Structure formats: structure tokens, C-alpha cells
Amino acid sequence: xxxxxxxxxxxxxxxxxxxxxRAYAVDDRQIAVFRMTDGTLRATDAVCPHKGGPLxxxxxxLGQVVCPLHQYAFRFTDGACTSEGVGSVxxxxxxxxxxxxxxxx
Numbered sequence: 001x002x003x004x005x006x007x008x009x010x011x012x013x014x015x016x017x018x019x020x021x022r023a024y025a026v027d028d029r030q031i032a033v034f035r036m037t038d039g040t041l042r043a044t045d046a047v048c049p050h051k052g053g054p055l056x057x058x059x060x061x062l063g064q065v066v067c068p069l070h071q072y073a074f075r076f077t078d079g080a081c082t083s084e085g086v087g088s089v090x091x092x093x094x095x096x097x098x099x100x101x102x103x104x105x
Contacts, residue, residue: 006104007093007095007097007102007103007104008026008027008102008103008104008105009097009100009101009102010024010026010031010033010100010101010102010103011024011100011101012099012100012101013035013096013099013100013101014099016033016035016041016101017035018035018036018037018038018039019035019036019037020034020035021033021034021035021055021056021057021058021060021065022056023046023054023055023056024046024101024103026103026105027105029045029046029105030045030046030047031043031044031045031046031092031103031105032044032045032046032054032055032056032065033056033094033101033103034056034060034065034076036060036061036062038062040062041094041095041096041101042060042065042076042091042094043091043092043093043094043103044065044074044076044079044089044090044091044092045079045089045090047089048067048069048070048072048074048089049081049086049087049088049089050067050069050070050072050086050087051069051070053067053068053069053070054068055067055074055089060076062076063075063076063077064076064082072086074088074089076091077091078091079091092104092105
């Protein structure tokens with residue numbers, strides 16, 4: 001990990017293909033980074049608050065990621081679950097900086 005303007009470079013963009021999610025260790029947290037089919041990036045906590053499902057393995061679109069264990073959906077805009085009583089995940093700023101995935105936590 002390399003710090004970039006207080007963000008953390010977690011890996012090369014070429015390792016994260018369009019339509020793929022991947023979990024990265026950032027400081028003492030697991031962060032899921034998603035590369036949309038249009039090339040944009042989104043990032044959330046990597047663990048579902050319901051039963052600890054791996055969000056990086058979930059299906060996603062431009063608006064949300066769906067936990068692969070129990071199909072709870074979390075919005076990328078604010079991390080809120082679309083179902084009541086499940087909780088939310090934290091979202092993070094993420095961007096491509098000179099070919100590196102950089103996350104701010």
C-alpha cells in the first residue's frame with residue numbers, strides 16, 4: 001500500500017476488470033472496490049452487516065451492490081440497505097490515479 005494525497009493506492013487498475021469487484025485491505029479495514037462496466041469505480045465496506053457476506057463477490061450495477069448470501073442491496077450513494085432493519089455499509093471515495101486504484105477511508 002502506498003499513500004497518495006491521504007488516499008491509499010491498493011493496486012493497479014489493470015487487475016480490476018470492468019464488471020468486477022475485489023476486496024482490499026486498507027489500514028485495519030476490508031474495502032470492496034467495484035469497477036463498473038463504464039469504467040467508473042465505487043467502494044464500500046467489504047462485509048455485509050447482516051451475516052458478514054463478502055460484498056465484493058456480489059452482483060452490482062451503477063446504483064447498488066447485492067450481498068451474495070441473502071440478497072440485501074446496498075446503495076453506492078449512501079451505503080444504506082434497501083431493506084429496513086439490516087443496517088448500512090460505509091461508502092468510500094475511490095478513483096483511478098495514474099493507473100492505480102486509490103481509496104480514501
